[in-house]
Amino acid sequence: MMQPSAAPGPSPSRPSPQGVLAACASDPARSRGRLVPEAESATRTAFQRDRDRIIHSGAFRRLQYKTQVFVYHEGENYRTRLTHSLEVAQIARSVARVLGLNEDLAEALALAHDLGHTCFGHAGETALKACMRDYEGFDHNAQSLRIVTKLEHRYAAFDGLNLTWETLEGLVKHNGPLTGPHQAEPLPLAIQEYAAVHDLDLHTFAGPEAQVAALSDDIAYNAHDIDDGLRAGLFDEDDLREVPLVGPVFRAVAQAHPGLERSRLIHESVRRLINAMVTDLCAETARRWSEDRPDSVAAVRALGRPLVAFSAEMRAHDQGFKDFLFPNMYRHPRVNRMTSKARRVVRNLFDLLLAEPILLPRSWSQRAEQASGDRARLARVIADYIAGMTDRFALDEHARLFDPVVKP
Structure with a gap:
């Protein structure tokens, strides 16, 4: 990493923002450390750990069989939550390197x-939100926090992963402040509960690395959803002609490489x-x-706007992507x-397990027993x-519980 400096912003004679x-x-x-103090590693920094x-973590491995857009059995060449996360990480690391941030x-x-995403992508989350409407709701960002602070059971000294303050802050605030004038909706219960014991400064913007990760997510899913949609035959190149940025890029590649095979045309574009x-x-x-000149992470958090951002023109292009997709x-x-099937699977599983928590696997039924008498706590265990x-497990579990022919 470059040493902190007052490097000037880019200029016409030096357009690269390298290390700025x-x-x-x-x-x-x-x-700011970890909730449970630990000795530092002799070989890795806190963020590397x-x-x-x-x-x-188990939650990370399960992303391999969680839907991005297509359910796992529809084809092995489409993105999953795992491959999406790896692509986001590659982009985020590259951007952080250019800007001189912590990769x-x-x-x-x-x-x-x-x-924290459910099985079946956004369809699963929508269904689980509906199931949890009367039980403090469901939010995938809050669920991510629950996983890394409570649900992962791997370490002898603590539940969760005991991540640093900076990672937890970025995880919950990567899209902006959660309280104060920027607050768009009620604070999810999981975030309220954790912030009560470990203050994450929910009223400020996150640090610059979290802002980079958030926009790297936008870049990755815009690009790979175009890729997967084309390869799946949901639309073709002609349908993209009027999409801002996308249409001109595809035309430029086709003109520069006449007769290029379709798979290469898509990848190059x-x-x-x-x-x-x-x-x-x-x-x-x-x-x-160059306008705001923040000289520390604290100064970035205190700005009244994100520091890491697209230009106005690219924000319009980004919206054009979404309007098409x-x-x-x-x-x-x-x-x-x-997605209709997915919603029914989630709803059926939730309703049955809430009514008959004895059907849960042993470790989960024990958690359900601890929540007995408190329907909201029991609903949270089921959620x-x-x-x-994973998509596969949800479908198999649904078959085991509802199909009389399938062995339980």
Whole structure:
């Protein structure tokens, strides 16, 4: 990592923003620490240990069989939550390197950002939210926090992963402050409960590495949803002609390489889209730094706006991506049919297990027994169990519980 400096912002003669935010980089040696004190590692920084703990967690492994858009059995070449998280981490690490931020923290946050997602992607989350409406709700960011602070049972001295303050803060605040004038909705229960024992400064913006991870997520899923949608046949290249940025990039590749086979055309175009978004992100962030001149992580958190951002033009392009993908991919009839099934599976599992928690596996039934007499606590146990399921396990569990022919 570069040493903190007052490096100037980019100029026409030096357009690269290389290292411009080095003074704002999170320093693991100055971490606010962990909820449960631990001796420091002799070979790894605090943020490197966080990254490693996330990778070795059970929740991270289960992302391999959790839906991004397509359920696992629809094909092995489509993204899953795991491959998506790896792509986000690659982009986040690259951006952090260019800007002079802490790559390990950016990578850890990127790898952890989807841990709380349910089986069946957004369809599963929508169904579980509906199930939990009367029991303090369900939120995947709050569920990520529950996983890394409570639900992972791996270490002798504590529940969860005992991650650093900076990683936990970035995990819950990567999209902005959760309280104060920026608060958009009620604070999820899991975040309220944790913040009561470990203050995460919910009223401020997150550090710059968390902001990088959040926009790396946007870059990754915009690009790979275009890729997966094309390969799945949900739409074709002609349908992309009027999509801002996307259409011109595909045309430029086709004109530069006449007769290029379709798979290469798609890959080359998606590669250029990612590059365009990353380049814009780095340039706009450097421009904002030159305006605000924050000289520390604390100064970044205290700004009244994100420091890491797309330009106004790229934000419009980003919205254009979403405006196209929503009806043409996320609401495509083929996807709708599977998401409809997914919602029914989640609802059926929740209703049955809430009524008959004795059907839970032994370790989970013990948790249910501890919550007996408190229906909201019992519902949270059921939600934790279902949220942790992979697509495959949820379908198998549904068959075992509802199909009289399938052995329990």
